[in-house]
């Protein structure tokens with residue numbers, strides 16, 4: 001069952017503020033409490049991935065979409081913002097660029113950007129919904145990706161038609177299989193091939209994914225046997241309780257139960273590997289975020305700081321005296337988000353750290369309230385300004 005975008009339906013949930021308020025009202029333990037309970041803390045790592053969300057335009061309107069993407073969305077990254085991304089890559093050693101959307105390939109600058117990034121010797125990941133590869137307007141897209149050795153991470157919620165079409169729309173499963181075969185034909189997903197094809201599995205209802213290894217084995221066996229399709233790896237992720245999946249949870253009366261399941265599935269062993277520790281997310285308009293999920297909730301790393309502000313941020317001295325805190329929110333499905341101040345100028349761009357993962361239910365973190373976040377955020381900004389002015393007058 002495909003649905004229209006929240007924006008199109010004029011749903012109150014189309015606004016990030018309403019989503020935050022609803023999530024805030026769910027009584028679950030904080031992320032901080034979870035960490036402390038396990039004697040853990042979170043530390044920033046090197047930025048290894050620049051994730052670029054090139055817009056909300058998509059050829060599908062999947063029921064669980066955290067972007068609220070669809071054919072009706074018109075927000076797309078324009079050329080000047082792409083150029084700022086390239087400029088950042090020219091000055092900062094970030095080895096991977098992860099291009100996402102919407103359907104990122106529908107952005108008219110997509111192929112040019114991929115070529116530019118590849119010319120700079122960086123690895124490119126394309127978050128592909130598969131069906132876009134078959135659109136008449138996208139002729140030659142699969143071949144283009146292969147020629148540029150782009151890694152493809154594609155969504156396939158299940159290896160059965162019913163579940164996939166329920167989540168992603170009628171006919172999507174069949175077209176996805178056709179697209180996978182096309183990619184296999186080009187060399188994607190083969191043993192020893194340099195063309196990497198990874199799948200993403202996410203549950204179709206208000207439940208958490210099973211063990212990734214088992215799910216991967218089931219997918220591998222079934223796709224090969226029934227459809228002669230092969231792939232490299234599978235990521236099993238939980239759905240983020242935001243945007244259209246939040247809408248579904250509320251409508252089906254599952255919100256509290258789902259959040260409880262997420263909290264109870266917290267796995268301390270996964271904290272170290274949270275992918276957002278090494279990722280910086282760029283929005284279609286050039287604003288910066290800890291992750292794609294925070295991007296959709298309009299939770300910027302630092303209000304008003306975008307790619308254009310990089311030079312200023314890079315030239316600022318380390319924040320030696322800045323206190324470190326985390327604030328996480330309880331809106332993170334399958335994982336969570338945490339913000340920490342930088343005590344050193346390590347994560348080049350901003351005063352806050354990305355600690356967010358889209359990975360498994362094991363990664364759940366939940367957190368403090370939105371009000372607490374804003375309060376701490378304001379305090380930290382004030383402290384940062386104070387440190388800077390002290391340093392300038394010294």
Ligand code: SF4
Nearest residue numbers: 058060062065102129
């Ligand atoms: S989940 Fe992906 S394919 Fe589906 S509507 Fe959202 S962006 Fe498009």
